[in-house]
Amino acid sequence: MSRRVRIAGKVSQMALVLVGILVFRAEADDTCLECHLQLEDNLQAPALQIKTDVHYQRGISCAGCHGGDPAEVDPESSMSPSKGFVGTPKPQQIPSFCARCHSDVEYMKHYNPKLPTDQLAQYKTSVHGKRLTKGDTQVATCISCHGAHGILRASDTRSPVFKTNIPKTCSSCHADQKRMAPYKISTSQYNDYLQSVHGKLLLEKKELSAAACTDCHGNHGASPPGLSDVAGACGECHPSNRDLFEKSPHKEPFQKARLPQCVVCHGNHKVLPPSDEFLGVSEEAVCVRCHRPGSKGYEISASFKTLLDSLKAVTEEARQLVKKAEVAGVKVGLTKFDLKACEDAIVRSRSELHSFILTDFRTLVQDGMAKAKRVKQASLVSLEDLEIRRKGLIFSAALILLLCVTLWIKIRKLDSRKENP
Amino acid sequence: MRFFSAVYGWVGERLNLTPLVDLIKKKSVPAHRHSLWYYTGGMTLFFFAVQVATGILLLLYYRPTAEAAYESVQFIMTEVKFGWLVRSLHSWSANLMIGALFVHMFSAFFMKAYRKPRELTWFSGAFILFLALAFGFSGYLLPWNKLAYFATKVGTDIAGEVPLLGHSVMVFLRGGEEVSGATLTRFFGFHVAILPATATFVLLLHLLLVQVQGMSVPPALEKNPNRKSIPFFPHFILRDLLGWLLALLLLVVLASIFPWELGEKADPLAPAPAGIRPEWYFLFMFQTLKLLPAEIWFVPGELVGALAFAVGGLLWVLIPLLDKNPTGRWGHWVSRLGWVVVAYMVAFTILGYLWPAGK
Numbered sequence: 038m039s040r041r042v043r044i045a046g047k048v049s050q051m052a053l054v055l056v057g058i059l060v061f062r063a064e065a066d067d068t069c070l071e072c073h074l075q076l077e078d079n080l081q082a083p084a085l086q087i088k089t090d091v092h093y094q095r096g097i098s099c100a101g102c103h104g105g106d107p108a109e110v111d112p113e114s115s116m117s118p119s120k121g122f123v124g125t126p127k128p129q130q131i132p133s134f135c136a137r138c139h140s141d142v143e144y145m146k147h148y149n150p151k152l153p154t155d156q157l158a159q160y161k162t163s164v165h166g167k168r169l170t171k172g173d174t175q176v177a178t179c180i181s182c183h184g185a186h187g188i189l190r191a192s193d194t195r196s197p198v199f200k201t202n203i204p205k206t207c208s209s210c211h212a213d214q215k216r217m218a219p220y221k222i223s224t225s226q227y228n229d230y231l232q233s234v235h236g237k238l239l240l241e242k243k244e245l246s247a248a249a250c251t252d253c254h255g256n257h258g259a260s261p262p263g264l265s266d267v268a269g270a271c272g273e274c275h276p277s278n279r280d281l282f283e284k285s286p287h288k289e290p291f292q293k294a295r296l297p298q299c300v301v302c303h304g305n306h307k308v309l310p311p312s313d314e315f316l317g318v319s320e321e322a323v324c325v326r327c328h329r330p331g332s333k334g335y336e337i338s339a340s341f342k343t344l345l346d347s348l349k350a351v352t353e354e355a356r357q358l359v360k361k362a363e364v365a366g367v368k369v370g371l372t373k374f375d376l377k378a379c380e381d382a383i384v385r386s387r388s389e390l391h392s393f394i395l396t397d398f399r400t401l402v403q404d405g406m407a408k409a410k411r412v413k414q415a416s417l418v419s420l421e422d423l424e425i426r427r428k429g430l431i432f433s434a435a436l437i438l439l440l441c442v443t444l445w446i447k448i449r450k451l452d453s454r455k456e457n458p
Numbered sequence: 459m460r461f462f463s464a465v466y467g468w469v470g471e472r473l474n475l476t477p478l479v480d481l482i483k484k485k486s487v488p489a490h491r492h493s494l495w496y497y498t499g500g501m502t503l504f505f506f507a508v509q510v511a512t513g514i515l516l517l518l519y520y521r522p523t524a525e526a527a528y529e530s531v532q533f534i535m536t537e538v539k540f541g542w543l544v545r546s547l548h549s550w551s552a553n554l555m556i557g558a559l560f561v562h563m564f565s566a567f568f569m570k571a572y573r574k575p576r577e578l579t580w581f582s583g584a585f586i587l588f589l590a591l592a593f594g595f596s597g598y599l600l601p602w603n604k605l606a607y608f609a610t611k612v613g614t615d616i617a618g619e620v621p622l623l624g625h626s627v628m629v630f631l632r633g634g635e636e637v638s639g640a641t642l643t644r645f646f647g648f649h650v651a652i653l654p655a656t657a658t659f660v661l662l663l664h665l666l667l668v669q670v671q672g673m674s675v676p677p678a679l680e681k682n683p684n685r686k687s688i689p690f691f692p693h694f695i696l697r698d699l700l701g702w703l704l705a706l707l708l709l710v711v712l713a714s715i716f717p718w719e720l721g722e723k724a725d726p727l728a729p730a731p732a733g734i735r736p737e738w739y740f741l742f743m744f745q746t747l748k749l750l751p752a753e754i755w756f757v758p759g760e761l762v763g764a765l766a767f768a769v770g771g772l773l774w775v776l777i778p779l780l781d782k783n784p785t786g787r788w789g790h791w792v793s794r795l796g797w798v799v800v801a802y803m804v805a806f807t808i809l810g811y812l813w814p815a816g817k
Contacts, residue, residue, distance in 0.1 A: 366535035366542060366720035423717060426542060430714030437707045444700045451693055 069099035086187030131178040159258035203249040229307035267298040281391035317342030351409040358416035485690035495565035497701035505555035512548035522646035524639030527602035549718040570784040571674035577778035582664040596649040603721030742806035
C-alpha cells in the first residue's frame with residue numbers, strides 16, 4: 038500500500054469521527070427532543086414524529102413553534118415562560134399560532150416564496166373559522182388537516198392534504214355522524230363522492246386533475262358554494278359548459294327558484310358520469326323532472342335528444358364503414374381524420390347542450406351530420422376499390438381459364454397424334 | 459422459332475447439350491388411373507415459386523418492428539401499386555401451398571410411394587411439410603394484427619407446456635417471456651432467411667431424388683406387363699403446366715372472392731378476442747387440445763395432447779421404416795390407419811370452425 042493511500046485513509050477516518058461528533062452535538066443541543074424521546078406515549082410521540090416534519094427539516098425545531106430554550110438542560114428553565122415558552126396552544130389559538138410565520142410574507146419568502154400567506158385570512162372566512170371565532174372548538178383547525186408534528190409538504194403523497202388523500206381527510210370529520218350531529222349536516226358526502234365520476238377518476242385512476250373536496254369548497258376558506266356560485270365552482274374545470282349555461286334560458290329561472298345550477302341535473306357530491314340518457318323525455322332523463330308532457334320545454338328536450346341521437350347514429354355508421362375499409366386494406370387516408378371531426382362534433386354537441394338553445398344546437402348537429410355523411414361517402418368510394426380489384430381478378434381468371442382450355446386442347450391433340458402416329 | 463434455334467445453336471456450340479436433350483427425349487412418366495396425383499407435387503412447387511416471388515416483392519416495403527409492421531403492410535395494400543394483389547396472392551398461395559402439400563403427402567402415402575427405394579424422398583418431403591408449417595406459423599404473425607398476435611401467443615404457449623425444454627423453446631421463439639416486438643423480429647428472420655435457405659436445399663434434394671428414381675407406381679399396378687407411360691416432354695410437361703395454370707386459376711379466384719384482409723392492429727394490452735384460433739392447418743391439433751380434459755390422470759391434458767402429436771408426427775415420418783411390407787396384411791392396415799388420420803384431421807378441422815367462440 039502506498040504512503041499516499043495510507044494518508045488518505047487516515048484523513049477519511051478523522052473526517053468520519055468529526056462528522057459523528059457534530060451530529061451528536063446537534064442532537065444534544067436540542068434538549069426538547071433529548072428529554073421527550075425518553076418519555077412515553079403522548080409526550081414522546083411529537084419527538085418521534087418531528088423527524089419527518091418539513092419545518093424540522095428546514096431547521097425549525099420544537100422551540101420554533103412552542104418557544105423555550107432548547108439549549109437548557111434543566112426542564113424548568115428550558116420551558117420557562119421567561120424564555121418564551123408558550124406550551125401547547127388551545128384550539129382557538131391554533132390558526133393564529135401557525136399564522137405567526139405563515140402570514141408573515143417577508144419571513145415565508147426565506148423558505149418558500151411561492152407559498153401563499155393568506156391562509157389565516159382565508160380561514161377566517163370559512164365555516165370552520167367562523168365557528169371557531171364563536172367558540173366552537175370542535176371545528177377543523179390547521180392541525181386537523183395538516184397534522185401537528187410530522188407535517189409533510191402538501192405535494193408529498195403521504196401528506197393528508199395531498200390531492201388523493203383530501204377526500205379521506207375531510208371525511209374523517211364529515212363522515213362522522215356523531216361529530217356532525219350537532220351541526221345537522223349530512224354525512225353521506227364521502228360515500229357519494231366515492232361513486233362520483235370525480236371520485237373514481239381521482240381515487241381509482243389517480244387522475245390528479247379530477248376534483249377533490251377542496252376544488253369546489255376551497256381549502257383554508259372552505260365553505261359550501263352559494264347557490265349562484267355553483268356554476269363558478271364547476272366552471273373552474275368546465276369553463277365551456279359554464280359559459281354556455283350563463284347564456285342559457287335556464288339561468289334566470291334557476292336563480293329565481295333558488296336552484297343550484299349545475300347541481301340540479303348533475304348532483305353535487307355524487308356527480309355521476311354524464312350520459313346522453315340525461316337528455317330527452319325518457320324515464321332516466323333529467324329534463325322531465327321539471328318539464329311536464331305537453332309543455333314547450335318537454336318538446337324541446339325531446340328535440341335535443343332526437344338530434345343528438347341522429348348525429349351519433351350517422352357517426353357510428355361512418356365509423357363502421359371506415360373500419361370496414363381499413364380492415365379490408367383499402368386506402369382510408371384522410372377519411373380517418375374526418376371521422377375524428379365527426380366524433381369531435383358529438384363531444385361539442387354534448388357541451389353545446391348546456392346553452393339549451395335549440396337553434397344553435399341544431400346548427401352544430403347538422404354540421405356534424407354533414408361531415409359524417411361525407412366520411413360515409415368517402416369510405417364507400419374506398420370500398421369500391423375492392424370491387425374494382427375483384428373485377429380485375431375475375432377478368433384475369435377468365436384469361437387463365439382460356440389458357441387452360443387452349444392447353445388442354447393442345448394436350449388432347451398431342452395424345453391423339455401419339456395414339457395414331 | 460428461328461430465334462430460339464439460333465440461341466440453342468449458340469449455347470450448343472459452347473456446352474454439349476446433346477446428353478441432356480437425349481435424356482429429356484428418352485425420359486417417360488408412368489401413365490395409369492392414379493397418375494393424376496403426380497401433378498400435386500408440381501402444383502406445390504408452383505405455389506412455392508409464387509411465395510418466393512411475392513415474398514421478395516413484399517420484402518421491399520415490409521418493416522419487421524412492432525411499431526411499423528402493421529403500418530407497412532397497410533402501406534403495401536393501399537399505396538404500393540398492386541401491393542394489395544401481391545399481399546393477397548402471398549397469403550392465399552401460402553395456404554394453398556400447404557393444402558397442396560397435404561394432398562401430395564397423402565397421395566404418396568396411399569400409393570405407397572415411400573416404399574423402398576424411395577424412403578429418402580419421403581423423409582425429405584416430410585421435412586418440407588414441417589418447414590412449410592413453420593413458414594405458415596412465422597408468416598402469420600408478420601402483419602402484426604390482432605388475430606395473428608393472439609394466435610401466436612396461444613401457439614407458443616402450447617410449446618411452453620412441453621416438460622423440461624418447453625419453457626426454453628417458448629422463450630427462444632418469443633425472444634422473451636411474452637409475444638412482443640422481439641418475437642416479430644425473430645419470426646421475420648426465420649421466415650425470410652433461415653426457413654427459405656433450408657427449404658431450398660431440401661426441396662432441391664427432393665426434386666433430385668424424384669428425377670433420379672423416377673415416379674413411383676402403386677404396387678397394384680407395378681406388376682402389370684402392359685403398363686403405359688407418356689413422354690416426359692412435351693406430354694407430361696404440358697400436363698404439369700396445365701396443373702400450374704389451374705393452381706393459378708384457383709389462387710386468383712380465391713383472391714378475388716375473398717381478398718385477404720389487413721385486420722386490426724395488434725394491441726398486446728387488449729384482452730384476447732373471443733374465438734381466437736390458429737390457421738386451418740393447425741386447427742385439428744388446436745381443437746383436440748381444447749377438447750382434452752384439464753388433467754389426464756395427473757398430467758396436464760394439453761401436455762398429453764402435445765406429446766401425442768409429437769409421437770404421431772414422428773411415427774408418420776418413419777412410416778417407410780415401419781411399413782416393411784406395403785402390399786402385405788400389415789401394409790393394408792397402415793393404409794386403413796391413414797384413412798382414419800385423414801378423417802380425424804378433416805373432422806376436427808371442421809369442428810374447430812363450428813365450435814362456438816369462447817368455449
